[in-house]
C-alpha cells in the first residue's frame with residue numbers, strides 16, 4: 001500500500017506548520033508515542049492549538065465531554 005501523503009496532508013488538522021512529519025501519519029504517530037503523546041488529529045481544534053498532546057490531556061478532554 002502506497003502512502004497517501006497528499007490526501008493525509010489535506011485532512012491533517014495539525015496547526016504546527018513547520019513539522020516535517022505532516023501527512024506522514026506513521027511517522028507522526030511513532031514520534032508522539034515515543035514521547036508519551038498522541039497526534040494532533042485526536043484532539044479538538046481548541047486543544048490541538050495548545051500543543052499539549054499528552055495522554056492526560058486526551059483523557060481530560062474526553063471524560064469532561066461525557067459528563
Ligand code: SF4
Pocket residue numbers: 014015016019020021022023027028029031032038039040041
Ligand atoms: S501531530 Fe505532531 S508529528 Fe504530527 S504533524 Fe503535527 S506536530 Fe507533526
